[in-house]
Amino acid sequence: MALFKWLGGRSGQASHEVRMRASSRSQLRTQLRGASAGPKHVSPEVLKQVRLIELKTRGLVNTLFSGEYRSVFKGQGMDFVEVREYQPGDEVRSIDWNVTSRMRKPYVKRYIEERELTVMLAMDVSGSEQFGTVSRFKNDVLMEFATLIAMSAVRNNDRVGMMFFTDRVEYVVPPKKGKRHALRMVRDLLAFTPKERGTDLVPALQQLNQTLRHHTVIFVVSDFVAKGYEHALKLLAQRHDVIAVTVRDPSEEELPNIGMARFVDPETGDSIEIDTSDAAVRAAYLERTRTELDGRKQLLRRLGIEEIPLVTSRAVIEPLLKFFRARQTRLRR
Secondary structure, three states: OOOOEEEEOOOOOOOEEOOOOOOOOEOOOOOEOOEEOOOOOOOHHHHHHHHHHHHHHHHHHHHHHHHHHHHHOOOOEEEEEEEEEOOOOOOHHHEOHHHHHHHOOOEEEEEEEEOOOEEEEEEEOOHHHOOOOOOOOHHHHHHHHHHHHHHHHHHOOOEEEEEEEOOOEEEEEEEEOOHHHHHHHHHHHHHEOOOOOOOOHHHHHHHHHHHOOOOOEEEEEEOOOOOOOHHHHHHHHHHOEEEEEEEEOHHHOOOOOOOEEEEEOOOOOOEEEEEOOOHHHHHHHHHHHHHHHHHHHHHHHHHOOEEEEEEOOOOOHHHHHHHHHHHHHHHHO
C-alpha cells in the first residue's frame, strides 16, 4: 500500500490527482555487466541543472561535510613509512624487534593511514521513487543526497561510483576520482530513464558483492519497499561498510482523509478504491505501515547496518549530519 499514489475527491466532486512529475530524460544504453553506458545526448537543460546542483552543494560540502565525512570513513589499512628510535609514549606493540636487536636500542615502526576509499552509491530508480505529496518527490531527495556524498568523496580524493537499479541492475558508473567524474554521475542521474518500474534489491546487492573486490563504503538509497533481500544484504554487509539510506513520503505512513479515493501503484499500474474517511481503514493502514517500518529497523539493527532516514518534507542536511556525528561518537568509544 505504501507504493500507491492517491487519486481522490469527495463523493460527488471531481477527483484530483497527486501526479508523478514527468521527467525529461533520455534513454541510456549500457555495456557494463548488463548495465548501461552514458547518454548519447544530454540536453542543455540537464547541463544547466547539473551546474545549479553543483553551486548549491559546493558550500555545504566545503563548510559542513568535509570534516565529518573524513572522520567517520576510515581507509583500507595502514602504510609503512619508516623505522625510528623509540620515544616515550610510543606504543610498545609497534617496536621492531629485529632492528632493536641490531641497534641495541629500541626502534619502532611508523605507519600512516591509507586514506583512499572507494564509495559506491546504489540508487533505487524504480517507479515508487517518482512520488511525493509535500514539497518534493522522493527522487529529488535521492538526487540531493547522492550529490552531497559524491562531492564530499571527490573533495577527499576518494573514488566514487554509482549503480542505478529497479528490479534489475540498469546502469553502473565505475568508481573513479575527480570532480568532473562526480558531476558526470549527477548528469547521468538527471538524464537517466529506467527500462523497468519495479523494485528488487537482490540483483543489485548480489552484483555489488560479486564485483567490489576491496572494502567499500556502500550507500543503498531506496524506500526499501521490497521483499526477500535480507540474505543478500547480510552477505554484502559482512564484506563492506553498508549504510541504508531510506527515503519516504509522509503520506506513505498516514492515509490522508479525502473520502473515496483510487490508489494507483506507480510500479505495476494496479489500482484499488478505498474510503479514506473511514477511521478504521486509516487506523489499519497506519498500523500496517508502522509494522513494516519497525520490521525494517529491526532488520538493519540485527545486521549492524546504520540508517540515514530521509523524508520528502525535510532537508537532507540534518539527517546526514546526525549520522556523521553519531558515528563519530561510536568511533571515539
